[in-house]
Amino acid sequence: MSAPQGRPPRPPAGPPxxxxxxxxxxxxxxxxxxxxxYIRDAGNAWLGGCLALALLGLGLxxxxxxxxxxxxxxxxxxxxxPPDDASGQTALANQLEDHASALTRRGFLFKALIGAVVxxxxxxxxxxxxxxxxxxxxxxxxxxxxxxRLVTVEGEPVTREALATGGFLVAFPExxxxxxxxxxxxxxxxxxxxxxxxxxxxWSPEDFVAYSRICTxxxxxxxxxxxVAQVLVCPCHQSTFDVLHGAAPVSGPAGRPxxxxxxxxxxxxxxxxQSDFTVSVxxxxxxxx
Amino acid sequence: xxxxxxxxKGLGRQFGVGRSPIGRLARWLDTNLGGSGLLRAELRHIFxxxxxxxxGEIALFCFIILVATGVFLALFFSAxxxxxxxxxxxxxxxxxxxxxxxxxxxxLSLDVRAGLxxxxxxxxAALVFVAAVFIHLxxxxxxxxxxxxxxxxxxxxxxxLLLTAFNGLMGYSLPDDLLSGIGLxxxxxxxxxxxxLGPTMASLLFGGEFPTSGIIARIYPVHIFLLPAAIAGLLxxxxxxxxxxxxxxxxxxxxSDRTMVGSPxxxxxxxxxxxxxxxxxxxxxxxxxxxxxxxxxxxxxxRPWDATTAAQPxxxxxxxxxxxxxxxxxxxxxxxxxxxxxxxxAVVLPGLIFTxxxxxPWADWLATRDDAFHNVLALPGQxxxxxxxxxxFVTFLSVLLVAGGNDVFAVAWGVSQPLLLRVLQVLVIVLPxxxxxxxxxxxxxxxxxxxxxxx
Numbered sequence: 211m212s213a214p215q216g217r218p219p220r221p222p223a224g225p226p227x228x229x230x231x232x233x234x235x236x237x238x239x240x241x242x243x244x245x246x247x248y249i250r251d252a253g254n255a256w257l258g259g260c261l262a263l264a265l266l267g268l269g270l271x272x273x274x275x276x277x278x279x280x281x282x283x284x285x286x287x288x289x290x291x292p293p294d295d296a297s298g299q300t301a302l303a304n305q306l307e308d309h310a311s312a313l314t315r316r317g318f319l320f321k322a323l324i325g326a327v328v329x330x331x332x333x334x335x336x337x338x339x340x341x342x343x344x345x346x347x348x349x350x351x352x353x354x355x356x357x358x359r360l361v362t363v364e365g366e367p368v369t370r371e372a373l374a375t376g377g378f379l380v381a382f383p384e385x386x387x388x389x390x391x392x393x394x395x396x397x398x399x400x401x402x403x404x405x406x407x408x409x410x411x412x413w414s415p416e417d418f419v420a421y422s423r424i425c426t427x428x429x430x431x432x433x434x435x436x437x438v439a440q441v442l443v444c445p446c447h448q449s450t451f452d453v454l455h456g457a458a459p460v461s462g463p464a465g466r467p468x469x470x471x472x473x474x475x476x477x478x479x480x481x482x483x484q485s486d487f488t489v490s491v492x493x494x495x496x497x498x499x
Numbered sequence: 500x501x502x503x504x505x506x507x508k509g510l511g512r513q514f515g516v517g518r519s520p521i522g523r524l525a526r527w528l529d530t531n532l533g534g535s536g537l538l539r540a541e542l543r544h545i546f547x548x549x550x551x552x553x554x555g556e557i558a559l560f561c562f563i564i565l566v567a568t569g570v571f572l573a574l575f576f577s578a579x580x581x582x583x584x585x586x587x588x589x590x591x592x593x594x595x596x597x598x599x600x601x602x603x604x605x606x607l608s609l610d611v612r613a614g615l616x617x618x619x620x621x622x623x624a625a626l627v628f629v630a631a632v633f634i635h636l637x638x639x640x641x642x643x644x645x646x647x648x649x650x651x652x653x654x655x656x657x658x659x660l661l662l663t664a665f666n667g668l669m670g671y672s673l674p675d676d677l678l679s680g681i682g683l684x685x686x687x688x689x690x691x692x693x694x695x696l697g698p699t700m701a702s703l704l705f706g707g708e709f710p711t712s713g714i715i716a717r718i719y720p721v722h723i724f725l726l727p728a729a730i731a732g733l734l735x736x737x738x739x740x741x742x743x744x745x746x747x748x749x750x751x752x753x754x755s756d757r758t759m760v761g762s763p764x765x766x767x768x769x770x771x772x773x774x775x776x777x778x779x780x781x782x783x784x785x786x787x788x789x790x791x792x793x794x795x796x797x798x799x800x801x802r803p804w805d806a807t808t809a810a811q812p813x814x815x816x817x818x819x820x821x822x823x824x825x826x827x828x829x830x831x832x833x834x835x836x837x838x839x840x841x842x843x844x845a846v847v848l849p850g851l852i853f854t855x856x857x858x859x860p861w862a863d864w865l866a867t868r869d870d871a872f873h874n875v876l877a878l879p880g881q882x883x884x885x886x887x888x889x890x891x892f893v894t895f896l897s898v899l900l901v902a903g904g905n906d907v908f909a910v911a912w913g914v915s916q917p918l919l920l921r922v923l924q925v926l927v928i929v930l931p932x933x934x935x936x937x938x939x940x941x942x943x944x945x946x947x948x949x950x951x952x953x954x
Contacts, residue, residue, distance in 0.1 A: 251612060258616045260789020262781045269777030276771025283767060286753055286760040287545050289745050290873045342706040346700040349691075349708065363804065380804060390710050390803030391917030403817055423804070427711070428823065428841055429688035430681055433806035445808045446681060447824045448916055449904055461917045465840045493688035493697045494839030 225278040229270060236267025260354045337376040348499065350490050352422075353386035354471060360396060360420070363387055369479045370416060378435050380423065383483065391491060393431065394420040394471050395442065396481070397453055403440075407456040413472040418481060420471040421457045423451055424492040427464035442468070466494065526943055527731045547761035551642075553775060554635040558659075560626035562734065568621040568722060575607035575614065576600070576671045578719035580675065580712050589796050597800040600675040600715045605796055622750040622786035628782065629815040632660045641889050642876035643863065644747050650860035652740045655733055657856055662730050662925035663814045669722040671793065671813055676716055678793075680801025682835070684709060689823070689845040694838055710803050734855045747876050809907050820849050821902030825924055858934070883942040891935030896925040 240263030247256040313320050360368040360381040368381055378397045386392050387487075399417040406414050413419075421442070425432050430446035441460065442451045449464035451457040457468035463494045469491050472484035533832045546552075549593035581601040587610050596603075607614040610644075611825060636656055639645055668686075670674070672679045690701040706713045735891040745759060753760050762768050798807065811822050822844035825891040831838040855862070864870055867886075879886045902923045909916040 232630050255788050257613055258620075258784055261616070262785035262788055265777050265781030265784055267781075269774045269779075269781055272770050272774030273778060274774070276767050276769075277764075278773055279767035279770060283762060284760060284761055285543070285545055287543075289757055289759055290743065298836050329768070338703055340566030341703040342711075343702060345702040345708065349698055351542060389710070393804050404942075427688075427828070428685045430684060431804050431806045433663055434808070445806045445906075446685065447820075448920070449828070450917075459828055463824055463826055463828050463840060465759075488525075493691055493841065495691045496694045496697075496760055496836050496838070498837050 231271075233269070233271030233274065235265040237264045237271070238267075240264030240267055271321075311433060323422065343446040349492075349495065350487055352481045352491055353383040353389040353392035354486045355383070356483065356485050357476075358483045359384040360394070360473075360483070361387060368396065368481045370475055370481065371416070371479065373418070375400045375417070376437065381420065381481075391424060392424040395423045395435070396420045397430065397435075397467070399454075404454055407470075410456070410470060410472070413470060413484070415473055415475045418473055418475070420473050420481075420483075421451070421468040422471065422487060422491040423468075425464060426459075426466040426491075426493060427462070429493045432468065510750065522729070524715060526577065531723055542763070542765045544742070544764040545745070545759050545761040546764060547754075547759055549748050549749055551638050552746065554631055554638055556772060556775060557779055558628055558631035558635055558663075559734065559738075560731065560776045561624045561631060563776070564780055564783060565621060566727065568617045568624065569727075571614075571617045572621060573723055575611055576601055577603040577672070578716045578721075580715050592796065592799070595800070599674045600673065601795070601800045604674040604676070604873040609796065613840060616784070616787050616788075616891035619790075619792050620783050622671075623783050623786040623790070624790045625670060626813060626815075629660070629663050632656070632663055633815070636660060639714075639857065639887060639888060641879040642747070642749075642844055642924050643873070643882070643885060645860045646863060646873040647860075647870060648872060649747070651770045652744075653860050654857060655737045655740070655838055657853070659730060659737065661853070662733070666730065667813055668723060668816055669718050669726065672718055673715060674793075674795045675801050676795035677798040677801050677805055677807055678810055680710070680793075680803070681806065682802070682812060683714060683902060685823075686822075692839040692842040693771040693846055694842070710801075731866070739767055745874070747874055750875050750878070751909075754875060759874065759877055765915070779860050811907070818899040818904035819845065819849065819903075820895050821899035821923075822906070824905060825899070825902045825920065825927065827924075833880055881945060882938045882943060882947045887935040890938040891931040895927065895931040898923060898930055902927070924948050 216392050234451075237389070243260030244257065244264060246252070249261050258391050290364055313323070344426040361384045362368065362380060364379060364385075365387050366372075367384065373396060375398050378395055381394050381396045382389055383392050392417045397419045399419065401417055404414060404417050404419060420429040421432075425446065427444065427447055427449045430444050432442045432444045432449070433449065434445055435441075436443060440452065440454050442450070442453055442457065444462070444464070447463050449462035450460050451458045451464070451468050456470065459465065459467060469487045469489050471487055474484050476482050503776045525535075577599045582596050583599050583601055583602050585595050585605065587605050588705045589605060589609055594607070604618075608618055609615065615716055618726055639653060639656065658784075666779070668682070672686075687701050687705055690704060691697045693700060702708065704717075705711045706717065733865075746761070748754050748759055748761065751760065799805065805883045811817065823841055826840060826844035829843075831840075863885075877885070890902075905919050905923060909919045912919070
């Protein structure tokens with residue numbers, strides 16, 4: 211018989227508490243650091259780093275604590291009883307139908323009520339008209355007119371001397387230097403490189419050619435000019451247009467060529483438009499020309 | 500004296516019992532609010548445990564963080580496109596005419612103390628939010644959690660995915676920088692492509708022909724009020740249904756469709772969830788501190804004649820961007836009417852993707868003839884068809900996502916962009932069925948081996 215003498219055995223050690231303590235220490239340190247970083251204007255990394263430390267510390271402390279508790283206690287219980295029981299469902303349906311019959315038994319009046327509510331709801335659709343102007347014909351025209359000069363984004367008129375062969379620039383109609391939908395890319399081809407499309411022989415005086423700069427795919431400015439391949443590339447979706455052949459799409463998702471602006475050169479050597487574009491510019495829509 | 504006695508009794512009722520402040524508070528609440536019985540039962544609300552169950556919680560945490568950081572940002576943001584001269588501390592833009600909105604974002608990022616941190620945490624939280632919702636839904640699908648009685652809640656979850664992604668798009672459109680302006684330009688074009696209604700819809704939504712001067716002011720209330728309110732409402736419904744129906748559980752000892760096993764809400768589960776919320780906030784704050792996101796001052800203000808290469812939307816719009824880039828330029832002319840090619844990837848494809856997702860619970864029922872009540876989840880490793888469908892779907896989205904950055908990947912991988920485009924156009928059709936088939940065969944083999952080993 212050897213009952214242990216002295217102290218009773220120690221209870222089994224619980225889960226370690228040091229992660230919780232460490233987390234709480236990090237919270238205090240991070241919080242103080244955050245306030246100091248803010249006051250000293252120490253920059254985003256210090257400010258955010260300290261705040262992150264404080265949050266992570268407290269989070270770790272709670273998560274560890276919660277994990278240890280969860281190990282202690284696993285319970286089970288019933289799910290809500292599934293309403294599989296058909297008689298219960300029938301009873302509920304009957305009860306609701308009883309309540310509803312106060313309305314539905316007056317058949318005509320009930321239908322009139324529904325009708326009135328629908329008419330009311332539909333009438334509110336007119337408010338959509340306040341949202342904006344109807345598109346009208348605005349998608350079919352731009353700022354270009356017969357005789358209007360080409361100017362740079364700074365408003366500088368473009369002369370035949372302004373652009374050497376092989377060069378290109380972005381041009382707007384004079385007076386519309388911020389007119390997004392009128393922007394064109396003006397190219398000056400080396401003599402003999404460019405062959406006009408049939409019917410457009412008079413649109414490219416002295417091998418100056420202007421194309422709409424709005425992509426016919428999704429409307430981004432066709433901003434990249436690759437002069438070796440002689441293509442314009444849209445930086446958004448990489449639609450590629452062959453500038454030597456009427457800016458027809460050769461790669462990427464665009465389906466239609468960039469519209470060409472009929473150009474002329476006036477007596478003073480300024481580049482001018484012969485007219486507006488002959489088709490609608492930009493992305494397609496159902497009645498686009 | 501009698502009234503004095505009554506008063507003492509009342510005070511006793513309010514504060515008398517309970518040894519600790521918490522006990523006294525509970526007593527006070529019950530006296531003034533009632534419902535102690537209900538609350539006592541709900542404190543023992545059982546939560547089954549699994550790491551996968553925290554995906555939805557991460558989404559909830561992100562929403563809370565988004566609201567908190569968003570309120571801070573709203574104090575400084577100006578939803579106006581009126582021109583102002585930039586006079587802040589970012590020297591490369593000194594003296595440049597920019598919009599008021601862009602100016603205010605630069606101010607709050609660079610000249611309001613802690614502003615950059617809050618803005619970057621907001622942006623990161625949005626990216627993680629949509630990711631968490633998506634992966635959470637994927638988990639739901641893989642484990643068939645959408646079966647009876649959770650069919651309606653699957654729909655609520657899908658709506659939440661749509662709303663969160665759309666609100667993200669609205670959010671990154673607000674700063675009026677070059678990238679966001681280009682994004683809006685594309686959105687206008689995609690709206691325009693809808694047959695018959697497109698131009699009118701685009702004009703009404705944007706307030707005229709693009710570029711319009713009031714679009715930021717329109718997006719702002721949608722981003723900070725309308726959609727967050729809708730998300731909060733649906734989240735309430737989502738969690739309310741979860742609470743009433745209880746959480747699903749993975750199969751295990753003592754677990755059945757009628758009996759659940761897990762830890763009680765108080766104290767263990769609540770403590771741990773609180774901890775996870777703080778961890779989530781901490782990680783996002785760490786991102787905001789050390790990982791730059793959307794540096795709009797580098798992009799510059801939006802001007803309709805400027806563009807930039809390597810322009811990508813946030814990741815959750817990347818699949819749509821990829822589809823728009825990849826779909827060939829098949830403009831269709833029918834009797835003088837045009838159906839622009841972008842209509843198919845931008846409007847029809849999202850419909851084709853989301854409509855099947857909305858009918859998943861009923862399609863599953865038709866396919867399996869299983870209309871029973873389920874509280875125990877299915878295991879992806881034992882259901883080859885479902886797992887294969889998910890794998891194919893994720894593959895499809897992944898190819899689209901890669902295509903959304905095909906210009907960047909072409910440079911990184913040293914291949915020509917048109918060639919990469921062609922390869923991706925083939926892969927998007929070939930790869931998803933291939934991956935689905937492979938998954939099906941692998942999972943079925945594994946499931947059979949498992950079944951025979953159990954026997």
